[in-house]
Amino acid sequence: MTIRTTDIEASVREQVEILGLHEVGRTGDRVHLAAAGSRPELTYVAGGEDSIDLLGLIAPSGDALCEVRRRVESEGLAIIGDRPATEGAEDGFSFVGPEGFAYEVLLRTGLGPVQPTGFGPKRYGHFNYHPRDHRGMVEFLTRVLDFRVSDVIGTGGSRGYFLRCNDEHHGIALLQGRGTLHHHAWETQSVVDLVKLGDRLHARGRELLQSPVRHGAGQNVACYYVEHTGAVVELYTDMEHIFDDDRPPVEWEDGAVWWNEWSTTTGFLAQGFRDHGIAPTTKR
Numbered sequence: 001m002t003i004r005t006t007d008i009e010a011s012v013r014e015q016v017e018i019l020g021l022h023e024v025g026r027t028g029d030r031v032h033l034a035a036a037g038s039r040p041e042l043t044y045v046a047g048g049e050d051s052i053d054l055l056g057l058i059a060p061s062g063d064a065l066c067e068v069r070r071r072v073e074s075e076g077l078a079i080i081g082d083r084p085a086t087e088g089a090e091d092g093f094s095f096v097g098p099e100g101f102a103y104e105v106l107l108r109t110g111l112g113p114v115q116p117t118g119f120g121p122k123r124y125g126h127f128n129y130h131p132r133d134h135r136g137m138v139e140f141l142t143r144v145l146d147f148r149v150s151d152v153i154g155t156g157g158s159r160g161y162f163l164r165c166n167d168e169h170h171g172i173a174l175l176q177g178r179g180t181l182h183h184h185a186w187e188t189q190s191v192v193d194l195v196k197l198g199d200r201l202h203a204r205g206r207e208l209l210q211s212p213v214r215h216g217a218g219q220n221v222a223c224y225y226v227e228h229t230g231a232v233v234e235l236y237t238d239m240e241h242i243f244d245d246d247r248p249p250v251e252w253e254d255g256a257v258w259w260n261e262w263s264t265t266t267g268f269l270a271q272g273f274r275d276h277g278i279a280p281t282t283k284r
Contacts, residue, residue, distance in 0.1 A: 002045060187236060
């Protein structure tokens, strides 16, 4: 994932000191960060605006990468890069999809050698965005990128969808909204790490946007904070895995508390939670 920021040093410092990522390189106006590995998982670009530049996806093979490109071209979508923008990738390309969100599809093996760190997540896990036409976006993601629907939120998908591309419950979540990236999410080892994240924020005079919840959709335990750009960061653990490709989607009817199983009456969603987020870049 690549995010443009109005203050690159503040953005980098925040993710190093609070989330626990480490810097793995700098190229021009870009700073590359990773969790436990040595290959970039998150890149910040000094861009004059706070916005989402590229949403990253991994192809499992060279043949899969070629097939994705064929489908993208057959859709008439604009290719904006013929080579990987992310350091350490063997191959890849980038394109602009529906609603102006740009994607980078990469071919690479692993995250590189494990780097010793004092604290931090294991890896980048997924992203959540709020397209205006969420049903159209789901159709695009399943038709062109082969995502499968894990959960349907709201009667008939009135609110959103959780999608997977491997055995983890979701690699992309989307809820109908105002056309923004809401959060990027990082997997950690234990719920204890969520507590320590809250402590690090408190020590800096800040607080969690959402204290720990047990999501019904995905079963992960998660907490959230707002980063410098205005996007939200999720730290989670204990995600559900789905090993049957043909498992039918779980459907959450209107009124079902899919958000938090620990508060089955209200769901305990923090006030203003969905107001945060960043739009696709205008600097392309």
